[in-house]
Amino acid sequence: MWGGAFWLSRKVREQALDAARELEELGYSRLWTSGGFKDGFPSVYGELLAATTTLELASGIISIWHADPETTAAAVADLESRYPGRFLLGVGTSHAPVVDARENTSYTKPYSRMVEYLDGLDVASTPVPTDRRVLAALGPRMLKLSAERAAGAHPYFVPPAHTAVAREALGSEPLLAPEVAVVLETDETVARYIAREYMRGYLALPNYSNNLRRLGYTDEDLADGGSDGLMDVLIPWGDLDSVVAGIEKHYAAGADEVAIQVLTADPFTFPSEGYRQLASALLS
Known part of the structure; x- marks a missing residue:
């Protein structure tokens, strides 16, 4: 987590x-x-x-x-x-x-x-x-340094496509532990609101926006808190099965562990119910 x-x-x-x-x-x-x-x-x-x-x-x-x-x-x-x-x-x-x-x-x-x-x-x-x-680590130089001078890398705010790029850059042995934010919410309007409010601040930071551009995303994808398409690859949302499927994409792309961040409408409370739901699906 x-x-x-x-x-x-x-x-x-x-x-x-x-x-x-x-x-x-x-x-x-x-x-x-x-x-x-x-x-x-x-x-x-x-x-x-x-x-x-x-x-x-x-x-x-x-x-x-x-x-x-x-x-x-x-x-x-x-x-x-x-x-x-x-x-x-x-x-x-x-x-x-x-x-x-x-x-x-x-x-x-x-x-x-x-x-x-x-x-x-x-x-x-x-x-x-x-x-x-x-x-x-996000870019190629820092990923290479992660393999040479550390146990591995902890990329943040990345889609599965970046996890695949990072695994190739690191090689097979170093730890790859991307952060992945998720929204356990089936109401699309609510889910996108929660996700977009989270995305908005990170898309304003050049390290993250430039990393997404390297993966082929455009200024249109990054504007106004992010496009729906970008949100769908960055932040798994929906019912438990949909969220777990989004997390599993990072494992399939080469992650050793995924640091799951559960987003809710109130960022100042502990999302304990989300922890329990994901544990029932991922750790059983």
């Missing part, structure tokens, strides 16, 4: 811990959460791991503009010492509009910055091993 930034909020911490326990009981293997790190390594990671016994946790994705590699590596080492093998560090370059607006720095040479960050993780006092980190 993919949890998002909402999981990091102190205001809903108890609900998040309860939700994580239920995910474990339902049989999910890993929870991906939005990265954070603006004010230090999120304490919620340790709390979520402490609240569960087998559920693994991945940061999806910590921005490399947020914290220096030494601090990141120390935090990862602390989690590894307390919860061996259960935390996977995900790092990414974020997006120019986000970094320029919020990080008080300039979004320049993101690929080179990632290489330097990985170098820093390698030489930190407590290095982060290659097999305990993944990269947010």
Whole structure:
């Protein structure tokens, strides 16, 4: 499952811990959460791991503009010492509009910055091993780097066609774990409203829009929150069978695991019923 930034909020911490326990009981293997790190390594990671016994946790994705590699590596080492093998560090370059607006720095040479960050993780006092980190990767250079300098890639906001491209770029061994948002809603008007509100913000970010253009989508597809055709390949929606079929397309395209993000009309509640429905179909 993919949890998002909402999981990091102190205001809903108890609900998040309860939700994580239920995910474990339902049989999910890993929870991906939005990265954070603006004010230090999120304490919620340790709390979520402490609240569960087998559920693994991945940061999806910590921005490399947020914290220096030494601090990141120390935090990862602390989690590894307390919860061996259960935390996977995900790092990414974020997006120019986000970094320029919020990080008080300039979004320049993101690929080179990632290489330097990985170098820093390698030489930190407590290095982060290659097999305990993944990269947010969309384009060919970052996918190649994911195979060479990390355990694999965690692409976000991608259709199955990109999963196929990513698998070819990575090769057969590295982890490929795309995020896939879904809407368990059979009313088409409602489902498209939920999906389009989610899509609108991401389509405004050049890394995502340029990635979709590489796959052949046009400006018309990306306008006004996205075309229906783009929505149908990006966000499986409908009844349970339709949603599961959309998820399975990513496995057929080469994904090792799919980080499923359940979208609802209220993005500030935990979609527990969706977790249960998908568990009944995917994990039985």
